[in-house]
Amino acid sequence: MSKKNLLERLNEGIVVGDGGFLFSLEKRGYVQAGPWTPEAAVEHPEAVKQLHKEFLRAGADVVQAFTFFANEGKISAGEIEHSSASINSSACKIAREVADESGALVSGSISQTTGYQNGKEKEEVQEEFRKQLQIFKNNDIDFIICEYFENIEEMEWAIECCKKLSDKPVASTMCIGPKGDQRGILPGECAVRMSKAGADVVGINCKFDPFLLLEAMEEMKKALDEAGQKPYLMAQPLGFMTPDCTANGYIDLPEFPFAMEPRICTRWEIQKYARRAYELGVRYIGGCCGFEPYHTRAISEELEKERGKACDASKKHGSWGEALRGSTLSCVRKRAGREYWENLIPATGRPYSPAFKKKSDFSSKTTPVALNEEMSTSSYILRASDEELTRLGPT
Numbered sequence: 001m002s003k004k005n006l007l008e009r010l011n012e013g014i015v016v017g018d019g020g021f022l023f024s025l026e027k028r029g030y031v032q033a034g035p036w037t038p039e040a041a042v043e044h045p046e047a048v049k050q051l052h053k054e055f056l057r058a059g060a061d062v063v064q065a066f067t068f069f070a071n072e073g074k075i076s077a078g079e080i081e082h083s084s085a086s087i088n089s090s091a092c093k094i095a096r097e098v099a100d101e102s103g104a105l106v107s108g109s110i111s112q113t114t115g116y117q118n119g120k121e122k123e124e125v126q127e128e129f130r131k132q133l134q135i136f137k138n139n140d141i142d143f144i145i146c147e148y149f150e151n152i153e154e155m156e157w158a159i160e161c162c163k164k165l166s167d168k169p170v171a172s173t174m175c176i177g178p179k180g181d182q183r184g185i186l187p188g189e190c191a192v193r194m195s196k197a198g199a200d201v202v203g204i205n206c207k208f209d210p211f212l213l214l215e216a217m218e219e220m221k222k223a224l225d226e227a228g229q230k231p232y233l234m235a236q237p238l239g240f241m242t243p244d245c246t247a248n249g250y251i252d253l254p255e256f257p258f259a260m261e262p263r264i265c266t267r268w269e270i271q272k273y274a275r276r277a278y279e280l281g282v283r284y285i286g287g288c289c290g291f292e293p294y295h296t297r298a299i300s301e302e303l304e305k306e307r308g309k310a311c312d313a314s315k316k317h318g319s320w321g322e323a324l325r326g327s328t329l330s331c332v333r334k335r336a337g338r339e340y341w342e343n344l345i346p347a348t349g350r351p352y353s354p355a356f357k358k359k360s361d362f363s364s365k366t367t368p369v370a371l372n373e374e375m376s377t378s379s380y381i382l383r384a385s386d387e388e389l390t391r392l393g394p395t
Protein backbone atom coordinates (compact mmCIF):
# COMPACT_ATOMS: atom_id res chain seq x y z
CA MET A 1 0.00 0.00 0.00
CA SER A 2 1.49 3.41 -0.97
CA LYS A 3 2.59 5.75 1.79
CA LYS A 4 0.16 8.57 2.63
CA ASN A 5 1.52 11.93 1.43
CA LEU A 6 1.86 15.05 3.56
CA LEU A 7 -1.58 16.48 2.77
CA GLU A 8 -3.36 13.18 3.40
CA ARG A 9 -1.63 12.95 6.79
CA LEU A 10 -2.46 16.57 7.68
CA ASN A 11 -6.06 15.98 6.65
CA GLU A 12 -6.21 13.08 9.09
CA GLY A 13 -4.50 14.86 11.99
CA ILE A 14 -1.10 15.86 13.24
CA VAL A 15 2.30 15.68 11.55
CA VAL A 16 5.20 16.04 13.99
CA GLY A 17 8.22 17.79 12.48
CA ASP A 18 11.84 17.19 13.44
CA GLY A 19 14.15 19.71 15.14
CA GLY A 20 17.18 21.96 14.80
CA PHE A 21 19.91 20.25 12.79
CA LEU A 22 22.38 23.14 12.47
CA PHE A 23 22.43 23.92 16.20
CA SER A 24 22.48 20.25 17.24
CA LEU A 25 25.32 19.35 14.86
CA GLU A 26 27.26 22.53 15.70
CA LYS A 27 27.36 21.40 19.35
CA ARG A 28 28.72 18.07 18.16
CA GLY A 29 31.46 19.68 16.02
CA TYR A 30 30.01 18.97 12.58
CA VAL A 31 28.68 22.43 11.61
CA GLN A 32 30.44 25.81 11.73
CA ALA A 33 28.40 28.59 13.34
CA GLY A 34 28.38 31.72 11.21
CA PRO A 35 28.06 30.21 7.73
CA TRP A 36 25.70 27.54 9.17
CA THR A 37 26.11 25.39 6.02
CA PRO A 38 25.27 21.64 5.87
CA GLU A 39 28.46 20.17 4.33
CA ALA A 40 28.30 17.57 7.11
CA ALA A 41 25.92 15.71 4.75
CA VAL A 42 29.06 14.83 2.73
CA GLU A 43 31.79 15.09 5.40
CA HIS A 44 30.01 13.21 8.23
CA PRO A 45 26.95 11.39 6.83
CA GLU A 46 26.90 9.07 9.85
CA ALA A 47 26.37 12.03 12.21
CA VAL A 48 23.51 13.39 10.10
CA LYS A 49 21.99 9.93 9.84
CA GLN A 50 22.20 9.36 13.61
CA LEU A 51 20.45 12.66 14.36
CA HIS A 52 17.68 11.85 11.87
CA LYS A 53 17.21 8.49 13.65
CA GLU A 54 17.01 10.19 17.05
CA PHE A 55 14.28 12.59 15.90
CA LEU A 56 12.36 9.68 14.38
CA ARG A 57 12.66 7.73 17.66
CA ALA A 58 11.25 10.82 19.38
CA GLY A 59 8.15 10.71 17.19
CA ALA A 60 8.96 12.86 14.15
CA ASP A 61 6.88 11.92 11.10
CA VAL A 62 9.23 13.81 8.76
CA VAL A 63 12.93 13.50 7.90
CA GLN A 64 13.94 16.96 6.76
CA ALA A 65 16.92 16.38 4.44
CA PHE A 66 19.89 18.44 5.66
CA THR A 67 19.80 20.86 2.68
CA PHE A 68 19.22 24.12 4.56
CA PHE A 69 21.49 26.95 3.26
CA ALA A 70 22.88 24.48 0.69
CA ASN A 71 22.18 26.89 -2.17
CA GLU A 72 25.10 27.84 -4.44
CA GLY A 73 25.41 31.35 -3.06
CA LYS A 74 25.97 30.16 0.51
CA ILE A 75 28.16 27.17 -0.39
CA SER A 76 30.42 29.08 -2.79
CA ALA A 77 30.86 31.89 -0.21
CA GLY A 78 32.31 29.43 2.32
CA GLU A 79 35.66 27.57 2.26
CA ILE A 80 33.84 24.34 1.53
CA GLU A 81 35.48 21.63 -0.62
CA HIS A 82 32.14 20.19 -1.70
CA SER A 83 29.69 21.46 -4.29
CA SER A 84 26.14 22.54 -3.54
CA ALA A 85 24.96 19.68 -5.77
CA SER A 86 26.92 17.02 -3.85
CA ILE A 87 25.71 18.30 -0.47
CA ASN A 88 22.05 18.39 -1.54
CA SER A 89 22.28 14.98 -3.17
CA SER A 90 23.99 13.34 -0.20
CA ALA A 91 21.50 14.92 2.23
CA CYS A 92 18.54 13.60 0.22
CA LYS A 93 20.01 10.08 0.05
CA ILE A 94 20.71 9.96 3.81
CA ALA A 95 17.19 11.21 4.56
CA ARG A 96 15.56 8.66 2.24
CA GLU A 97 17.59 5.79 3.72
CA VAL A 98 16.55 6.70 7.27
CA ALA A 99 12.92 7.55 6.42
CA ASP A 100 12.33 4.27 4.60
CA GLU A 101 13.16 2.37 7.80
CA SER A 102 10.06 3.86 9.43
CA GLY A 103 7.64 5.08 6.77
CA ALA A 104 8.40 8.73 7.52
CA LEU A 105 8.16 11.39 4.83
CA VAL A 106 11.26 13.05 3.32
CA SER A 107 11.30 16.78 2.72
CA GLY A 108 13.90 18.92 0.99
CA SER A 109 14.31 22.46 2.24
CA ILE A 110 15.22 25.62 0.39
CA SER A 111 15.86 28.89 2.20
CA GLN A 112 16.44 32.55 1.63
CA THR A 113 19.48 33.49 -0.49
CA THR A 114 22.36 35.96 -0.12
CA GLY A 115 21.55 36.90 -3.71
CA TYR A 116 18.23 38.37 -2.66
CA GLN A 117 19.82 40.09 0.33
CA ASN A 118 22.35 41.65 -2.13
CA GLY A 119 19.59 42.93 -4.41
CA LYS A 120 19.89 40.39 -7.26
CA GLU A 121 17.03 40.14 -9.79
CA LYS A 122 14.21 37.62 -9.45
CA GLU A 123 15.49 35.39 -12.29
CA GLU A 124 18.96 35.06 -10.71
CA VAL A 125 17.53 34.29 -7.28
CA GLN A 126 15.11 31.74 -8.68
CA GLU A 127 17.94 30.00 -10.57
CA GLU A 128 19.45 29.13 -7.17
CA PHE A 129 16.16 27.65 -6.02
CA ARG A 130 15.77 25.69 -9.28
CA LYS A 131 19.17 24.01 -8.91
CA GLN A 132 18.28 22.66 -5.47
CA LEU A 133 14.75 21.74 -6.49
CA GLN A 134 16.05 19.73 -9.45
CA ILE A 135 18.15 17.60 -7.08
CA PHE A 136 15.12 17.10 -4.83
CA LYS A 137 13.20 15.96 -7.93
CA ASN A 138 16.00 13.57 -8.97
CA ASN A 139 15.82 12.06 -5.47
CA ASP A 140 12.01 11.91 -5.45
CA ILE A 141 11.58 13.68 -2.12
CA ASP A 142 8.01 13.64 -0.77
CA PHE A 143 7.48 17.38 -0.27
CA ILE A 144 9.31 20.72 -0.24
CA ILE A 145 9.78 23.11 2.65
CA CYS A 146 10.58 26.77 1.90
CA GLU A 147 11.89 27.83 5.29
CA TYR A 148 13.63 30.74 6.99
CA PHE A 149 12.59 33.65 4.75
CA GLU A 150 12.76 37.19 6.19
CA ASN A 151 11.01 38.78 3.18
CA ILE A 152 7.65 37.67 1.82
CA GLU A 153 8.65 38.76 -1.72
CA GLU A 154 11.51 36.23 -1.86
CA MET A 155 9.26 33.59 -0.31
CA GLU A 156 6.73 34.15 -3.12
CA TRP A 157 9.55 33.71 -5.68
CA ALA A 158 10.53 30.45 -4.01
CA ILE A 159 6.99 29.08 -3.91
CA GLU A 160 6.53 30.03 -7.58
CA CYS A 161 9.61 27.96 -8.46
CA CYS A 162 8.37 24.99 -6.46
CA LYS A 163 4.96 25.04 -8.14
CA LYS A 164 6.53 25.30 -11.61
CA LEU A 165 9.14 22.57 -11.10
CA SER A 166 7.33 20.04 -8.94
CA ASP A 167 3.93 18.52 -8.25
CA LYS A 168 4.87 17.75 -4.66
CA PRO A 169 3.18 19.53 -1.70
CA VAL A 170 4.82 22.81 -0.70
CA ALA A 171 5.17 23.98 2.91
CA SER A 172 6.37 27.54 3.51
CA THR A 173 7.51 29.07 6.80
CA MET A 174 8.72 32.64 7.26
CA CYS A 175 11.15 33.41 10.09
CA ILE A 176 9.12 36.30 11.47
CA GLY A 177 7.50 37.31 14.73
CA PRO A 178 4.50 39.48 15.63
CA LYS A 179 6.10 42.54 13.95
CA GLY A 180 6.28 40.83 10.56
CA ASP A 181 8.94 40.58 7.86
CA GLN A 182 12.01 42.77 7.27
CA ARG A 183 9.87 45.37 5.47
CA GLY A 184 7.24 45.35 8.24
CA ILE A 185 4.71 43.26 6.29
CA LEU A 186 2.69 41.70 9.08
CA PRO A 187 2.31 37.96 9.67
CA GLY A 188 -1.31 37.92 8.46
CA GLU A 189 -0.48 39.42 5.07
CA CYS A 190 2.55 37.13 4.75
CA ALA A 191 0.37 34.08 5.37
CA VAL A 192 -2.26 35.10 2.82
CA ARG A 193 0.44 35.82 0.22
CA MET A 194 2.12 32.44 0.80
CA SER A 195 -1.21 30.69 0.40
CA LYS A 196 -2.15 32.65 -2.72
CA ALA A 197 1.30 31.88 -4.18
CA GLY A 198 0.32 28.21 -3.98
CA ALA A 199 1.73 26.91 -0.69
CA ASP A 200 -0.32 24.03 0.75
CA VAL A 201 1.02 24.59 4.27
CA VAL A 202 2.01 27.97 5.71
CA GLY A 203 3.51 29.16 8.97
CA ILE A 204 6.64 30.22 10.77
CA ASN A 205 10.00 28.69 11.70
CA CYS A 206 12.93 29.78 13.82
CA LYS A 207 13.99 33.09 15.41
CA PHE A 208 11.28 33.19 18.09
CA ASP A 209 10.33 31.09 21.10
CA PRO A 210 7.31 28.78 20.91
CA PHE A 211 4.95 31.26 22.61
CA LEU A 212 5.94 34.39 20.68
CA LEU A 213 5.80 32.37 17.47
CA LEU A 214 2.26 31.22 18.26
CA GLU A 215 1.23 34.87 18.78
CA ALA A 216 2.27 35.54 15.19
CA MET A 217 0.58 32.30 14.08
CA GLU A 218 -2.69 33.57 15.60
CA GLU A 219 -2.43 36.64 13.35
CA MET A 220 -1.80 34.36 10.39
CA LYS A 221 -4.85 32.22 11.14
CA LYS A 222 -7.12 35.27 11.52
CA ALA A 223 -5.95 36.78 8.21
CA LEU A 224 -6.27 33.46 6.36
CA ASP A 225 -9.82 32.99 7.65
CA GLU A 226 -10.75 36.56 6.61
CA ALA A 227 -9.24 35.96 3.15
CA GLY A 228 -11.02 32.63 2.75
CA GLN A 229 -7.67 30.83 2.38
CA LYS A 230 -7.46 27.31 3.85
CA PRO A 231 -3.86 26.07 3.89
CA TYR A 232 -2.67 23.85 6.71
CA LEU A 233 -0.78 25.65 9.50
CA MET A 234 2.84 24.80 10.41
CA ALA A 235 4.97 25.87 13.39
CA GLN A 236 8.66 25.10 13.95
CA PRO A 237 9.81 27.51 16.72
CA LEU A 238 13.09 27.79 18.55
CA GLY A 239 13.80 25.46 21.45
CA PHE A 240 14.90 28.59 23.38
CA MET A 241 12.87 31.12 25.39
CA THR A 242 13.20 34.61 23.90
CA PRO A 243 10.40 36.80 25.35
CA ASP A 244 12.86 39.71 25.49
CA CYS A 245 13.96 39.60 21.86
CA THR A 246 13.59 42.32 19.23
CA ALA A 247 11.74 42.18 15.93
CA ASN A 248 14.72 40.24 14.54
CA GLY A 249 14.33 37.41 17.03
CA TYR A 250 17.17 35.47 18.65
CA ILE A 251 19.83 36.76 16.22
CA ASP A 252 19.89 40.13 18.06
CA LEU A 253 20.17 38.64 21.52
CA PRO A 254 23.70 39.06 22.93
CA GLU A 255 23.65 35.32 23.84
CA PHE A 256 23.28 34.25 20.17
CA PRO A 257 24.67 31.82 19.22
CA PHE A 258 27.11 30.54 21.90
CA ALA A 259 25.38 31.29 25.23
CA MET A 260 21.80 30.35 24.59
CA GLU A 261 21.89 27.49 27.11
CA PRO A 262 20.08 29.31 29.99
CA ARG A 263 17.21 29.89 27.57
CA ILE A 264 16.73 26.24 26.51
CA CYS A 265 13.05 25.26 26.77
CA THR A 266 12.22 22.51 29.23
CA ARG A 267 10.36 19.49 27.88
CA TRP A 268 7.34 20.71 29.86
CA GLU A 269 7.34 24.11 28.13
CA ILE A 270 7.34 22.23 24.83
CA GLN A 271 4.34 20.18 25.98
CA LYS A 272 2.55 23.46 26.71
CA TYR A 273 3.56 24.78 23.23
CA ALA A 274 2.34 21.61 21.50
CA ARG A 275 -1.05 21.83 23.22
CA ARG A 276 -1.49 25.53 22.39
CA ALA A 277 -0.42 24.95 18.79
CA TYR A 278 -2.91 22.10 18.43
CA GLU A 279 -5.72 24.17 19.98
CA LEU A 280 -4.90 27.02 17.58
CA GLY A 281 -5.38 24.61 14.65
CA VAL A 282 -1.71 24.05 13.78
CA ARG A 283 -1.32 20.54 12.40
CA TYR A 284 2.36 20.46 11.38
CA ILE A 285 4.05 20.87 14.78
CA GLY A 286 7.84 20.71 14.96
CA GLY A 287 10.83 22.74 16.02
CA CYS A 288 13.89 24.57 14.77
CA CYS A 289 17.17 25.79 16.29
CA GLY A 290 17.64 24.56 19.84
CA PHE A 291 15.10 21.77 19.43
CA GLU A 292 16.71 18.45 20.44
CA PRO A 293 15.06 15.01 20.16
CA TYR A 294 13.75 15.18 23.73
CA HIS A 295 11.80 18.29 22.74
CA THR A 296 10.25 16.38 19.83
CA ARG A 297 9.39 13.58 22.26
CA ALA A 298 7.57 16.19 24.37
CA ILE A 299 5.39 17.10 21.36
CA SER A 300 4.69 13.40 20.78
CA GLU A 301 3.78 12.81 24.45
CA GLU A 302 1.54 15.86 24.74
CA LEU A 303 -0.40 14.82 21.63
CA GLU A 304 -0.21 11.06 22.11
CA LYS A 305 -4.00 10.65 22.40
CA GLU A 306 -4.68 12.83 19.33
CA ARG A 307 -2.07 10.89 17.34
CA GLY A 308 -3.20 7.51 18.66
CA LYS A 309 0.40 6.37 19.11
CA ALA A 310 3.41 6.71 21.40
CA CYS A 311 6.97 7.26 20.18
CA ASP A 312 9.75 4.73 20.77
CA ALA A 313 11.73 7.15 22.96
CA SER A 314 8.80 7.29 25.41
CA LYS A 315 9.69 3.75 26.46
CA LYS A 316 12.53 5.40 28.40
CA HIS A 317 10.41 8.27 29.76
CA GLY A 318 7.30 8.01 31.89
CA SER A 319 4.61 10.54 31.08
CA TRP A 320 5.16 13.70 33.17
CA GLY A 321 8.09 12.08 34.94
CA GLU A 322 6.10 9.15 36.34
CA ALA A 323 9.17 6.92 35.90
CA LEU A 324 10.79 8.77 38.83
CA ARG A 325 8.66 6.63 41.13
CA GLY A 326 11.35 4.01 40.49
CA SER A 327 14.05 6.20 42.05
CA THR A 328 15.82 4.96 45.19
CA LEU A 329 15.72 8.54 46.53
CA SER A 330 12.50 9.53 48.27
CA CYS A 331 12.97 13.25 47.46
CA VAL A 332 13.14 12.34 43.75
CA ARG A 333 10.18 9.97 43.95
CA LYS A 334 8.13 12.94 45.21
CA ARG A 335 8.81 14.70 41.87
CA ALA A 336 7.09 12.00 39.84
CA GLY A 337 4.01 13.41 38.17
CA ARG A 338 2.41 16.33 36.38
CA GLU A 339 1.60 18.49 39.43
CA TYR A 340 5.29 18.97 40.25
CA TRP A 341 6.75 19.59 36.79
CA GLU A 342 3.90 21.67 35.38
CA ASN A 343 4.23 24.20 38.17
CA LEU A 344 8.01 24.33 38.56
CA ILE A 345 9.67 27.61 37.52
CA PRO A 346 13.23 26.38 36.83
CA ALA A 347 16.21 28.41 38.10
CA THR A 348 19.16 29.04 35.77
CA GLY A 349 21.80 28.29 38.42
CA ARG A 350 23.54 31.56 37.57
CA PRO A 351 23.07 34.21 40.33
CA TYR A 352 23.66 37.10 37.93
CA SER A 353 21.49 35.73 35.13
CA PRO A 354 18.77 38.37 34.50
CA ALA A 355 15.32 37.22 33.46
CA PHE A 356 15.55 39.52 30.43
CA LYS A 357 18.27 41.49 28.68
CA LYS A 358 18.89 45.19 29.34
CA LYS A 359 17.60 47.40 26.54
CA SER A 360 21.19 48.61 25.97
CA ASP A 361 22.32 45.01 25.44
CA PHE A 362 20.59 44.85 22.08
CA SER A 363 22.70 45.37 18.98
CA SER A 364 19.75 46.68 16.99
CA LYS A 365 17.88 49.85 17.92
CA THR A 366 14.41 48.30 17.83
CA THR A 367 12.90 47.82 21.26
CA PRO A 368 12.02 44.31 22.41
CA VAL A 369 8.77 43.29 20.78
CA ALA A 370 7.72 40.92 23.48
CA LEU A 371 7.49 43.49 26.25
CA ASN A 372 5.20 46.46 26.55
CA GLU A 373 6.88 49.88 26.31
CA GLU A 374 7.02 50.71 30.03
CA MET A 375 8.90 47.45 30.67
CA SER A 376 11.45 48.06 27.96
CA THR A 377 12.41 51.49 29.30
CA SER A 378 13.73 50.15 32.61
CA SER A 379 17.50 49.69 32.74
CA TYR A 380 17.14 46.06 33.86
CA ILE A 381 14.06 44.14 32.80
CA LEU A 382 13.98 42.03 35.92
CA ARG A 383 10.53 40.58 35.68
CA ALA A 384 7.91 39.93 33.14
CA SER A 385 4.84 42.17 33.16
CA ASP A 386 1.61 40.58 34.39
CA GLU A 387 0.55 40.24 30.77
CA GLU A 388 3.84 38.47 30.00
CA LEU A 389 3.41 36.09 32.93
CA THR A 390 -0.15 35.17 31.96
CA ARG A 391 0.97 34.76 28.37
CA LEU A 392 3.96 32.59 29.23
CA GLY A 393 2.02 30.61 31.79
CA PRO A 394 3.14 29.67 35.33
CA THR A 395 6.44 28.09 34.24
Ligand SMILES: N[C@@H](CCSCCCCC(=O)O)C(=O)O
Residues within 6 Å of the ligand: 019, 020, 021, 022, 023, 034, 036, 064, 068, 109, 147, 148, 206, 251, 288, 289
Ligand atom coordinates in the same frame (compact mmCIF):
# COMPACT_ATOMS: atom_id res chain seq x y z
N1 LIG B 1 16.13 23.25 9.05
C1 LIG B 1 17.22 24.03 9.59
C2 LIG B 1 16.74 25.40 9.98
C3 LIG B 1 17.78 26.36 10.44
S1 LIG B 1 17.08 27.92 10.89
C4 LIG B 1 18.33 29.08 10.57
C5 LIG B 1 19.55 29.13 11.36
C6 LIG B 1 20.51 30.14 10.77
C7 LIG B 1 20.90 31.27 11.71
C8 LIG B 1 21.72 32.37 11.04
O1 LIG B 1 21.54 32.63 9.84
O2 LIG B 1 22.55 32.96 11.72
C9 LIG B 1 17.83 23.27 10.77
O3 LIG B 1 17.22 22.31 11.20
O4 LIG B 1 18.90 23.61 11.25
Ligand SMILES: [Zn+2]
Residues within 6 Å of the ligand: 020, 205, 206, 207, 288, 289
Ligand atom coordinates in the same frame (compact mmCIF):
# COMPACT_ATOMS: atom_id res chain seq x y z
ZN1 LIG C 1 16.34 27.81 13.05
